[in-house]
Amino acid sequence: MRDLLELSVSAAASGCIYALVALAYLLMIRPTGVINFAVGEWAMVGAFGGFLLLSKYEWPYALGMAAVLGFMLLVGWITERIAVRPLVERGAPLLAAILALLGMLVVFREGISLGFGPDPHQVPEPVSFEYLKLFVIGATLVVFAAVWLFFERTLWGKAFEAVALNRRAAALMGIDLRRVTVASFAGGAAAAGLAGLLVAPNTSAHYLMGVPLAIQGFTALVIGGVGRVEGALLGGLLVAFAEQLTVRYAPLPSGYAQGVPLLLLMLFLLVRPTGLLRARA
């Protein structure tokens, strides 16, 4: 029983990390349809931002966190300007933007490896370690609540939804598509950066951390469904619980338990490609 309780907290914290990455995907997929696999590298950039400001220059946590998130908005904005907008304006197929972002993934990763070297770096925790998981869960819930309110209650959020439903109609209604797209990338980068910053006290910041996060987040996204914000949270939690409960309780050799999320992903793709939560009409 003690194990199950401990594990629930641990899985919830891991699930929140996946959920933030899934949210990053979702913010960009909804209005543009672009799957941006570089979200994992964005999380890595966030983690290294934490290392630089919090470990190296020893800024107070809140200030460092704000600076990292601000920087991530900038990173998302620049990525969109460089690798997405020119393609959208040319009317290039979606695949072109996805591939260009794969190129950006390599640029981010190698840039970090160039600047910080191959070794992992320690990133401090915001609160003492016993409470870190609760902090992660709390911060994630705040973010999801804010994003949900944004979409449900603000005019800007409605504009996003309109674009997600029908780009052309939204443009005719006078919504600035370019502004929505760039905002979605900036928001996505901030969500991913936050995931990186929160996971780094555990995993350390290292230049190969991005791809596993991108895969876990993508799995969470597919399971939760791209239609609704809550789907990302649900998917993240489901993936983490499935992962950790299998490792702990399934009578499988430990090596095989890693295959469970992949199996879930395949299952959902085949049986329910829309994910658990469908978009509202």
Add this chain to the structure above:
Amino acid sequence: MRSALGWVAAAVLLSAVAFFLSGYYNDVYRKLLLWIALALSYNFLFGISGQVAFSHFAFYGIGAYAVVIFLFQLGMPLPLAILAGVLVCSAIALIVAIPSTRLEGFYLALATLALAQLFIVVLNEGGAVTGGTGGLVNYRLPAIFGVYITGPWYTAVIVILVLGTYALLRHLDRSWFGRACRAVRDNPEAAAAMGVNVARTKVIAFTLTSVLAGIAGMVYAFVDNTVNPPIFGLENAFLLLFMVIIGGSGRHAGAIVGAVLLYLLPFVLSPLIGHHHALVFGALMVVVILLQPRGLIGLYDRYPRGQKAH
């Protein structure tokens, strides 16, 4: 008749180069030729058929391992070992392609990504059959009609592989099958309406190109007389994708340009910028997609030559 002569001349010329190269340049040349063969077949799969797959390099590895295992663990004669290797590649390709090409979007990418990862796991866990993490060494190409093919003569074998691959793919590209593939890539609904069997076209293209990659792998197995898991790592699948996109996807010449450039670039760059050529690849990929979606070969097309333009 003239075109046959042309092919022979190309084979002789490309092989002759090997006899004038030192050990190092000969080795670089051989591996470059193998990358060109792979890029050509991957271009048919990705560029012409429009299938985003990450298994191509794994099939290269499956071919290489299969021929070595059939020859030296099971003691088969060479022709039989090659045939068995082809059969293994086709069987695996069909198993992957038949379910995943029926679905839209990124399914094939995900399934082939899983296959490529699984392949490496099998190699590492394969015990005595695959040699585990150390791979298989200490073998050599059996004599063919009593002759051991070594040194620059083996480069001639690779040249024949590249030209054979190119000839076959060019022929296919110009046949009804190539048109069907392009139609399926550009608009599956329209292709189906025109009477093209979309799923079957995809499966055939996937299986065929995968077998070609497997055959290239069989040839590779005797270049260094070593096969081991890191050679066939997943990052190579992405390198192939980069080669085809940067060179110009959908064009044979583009695949060749991309393979030559991305294979040789690290050798040239490493004295200049140290080891960060991967950064240059990523940036190059973004720049090409943004500025020259037809790839570098598109630059050549734009160059005014007073002839017909596309």
Add this chain to the structure above:
Amino acid sequence: MRKWLAALLAAVSASVVAQETIKIGVITDKVGPAKPYSEPTLEGIQFGANEINAAGGVLGRKIELLIEDDQGRPDISAAMARKLVDAGAVFILSITLTPATQQQQNVTLEAKTPQMTPMNSGDTLTTQLQNPYFWQTGPLGSIQIATLLSHARSKQLKRVALITDNSDLGQLLAKFFRAGLEKSGIQVVAEEVVPRGATTAEPQMQKVRAANPEAMFMAGVLTPENVLILRAYRQMALKFPIHSSYNLSVPQYMSVAKGLLNGITFVDAYDPEKPEVKKFEADYRKATGKLPYNIHGYGYDGIKMVAEAIKRAGSTDKEKIRAAMQSLEFSGVMGAKGMKYVFPDGKRAGFDPNGMVVRVYEGDKQGRVVHVGQK
């Protein structure tokens, strides 16, 4: 015109100097998975070469290092070996992935060029291919495990847990660990894997705790995942001792696993109390301003051994160097006190089976030696 002449003159004199050097090739990995190990090894080699040259070189000639990057790709590695042979290298030091070193051997065997890896620990490098031009002086994986096990035997363990990651090397080491443990009659009551990219190791450590072992062996080689294991171990306030593979000897742990390390034992080939090590650390620090660590020592020993072999051969004839290398006895920085690298009876793996040590973390510092060899 005068500028041109000067340049020409400079080029000619440079080539005269170049002719006089003894060329030693180094194949390293600057981008791939071996990079964290290859970089310090290369620094050790460069420091050793500078030291040798400052003392007048070998056979009155300076050593010139020809350094090639194989991008962590075995096929490129073999091409680089050919390049070095073409460039006139009389010896090649391989400080890259084990399979890459293996693939280079086809070239050195064919070109009859001496080759040595001072750092690879794969057991199969000298057994898969009978290449009389190849030596290995890195401590073999089997020696690491035997040393760690002999330490465990001295503790009379009966029931232990084994934990690793899903990297190739981590899996391989775990397999060796398991076989060795079972051969010693020690029962493995839990065997866990923390996959690359995991965000926690708590479920795995819960399973270990439920199995109630007397000790836990760590075979993983991925730093972030090992830190996850240690963090879960501390958070769950577990008390059984941890014995780790050599991976925990990498000094990076002292900063990324700060506060988690006290009391953990690990196998190493480096004894800070050894006089040669003290001198090496002092000299290195004086020359570069940085403190070296165990991995630098592998490279340093490697270049020193090669220089010694060339000296004894009395020429740069590759066949003579081969003979000199095979009969070499050399004591260097690495290994327990008094350890010698030897290659008796045509054996080409030269690290003494009793040359490894078990050390313990004292606070966050890599501390004293608590066990030596396999006795």
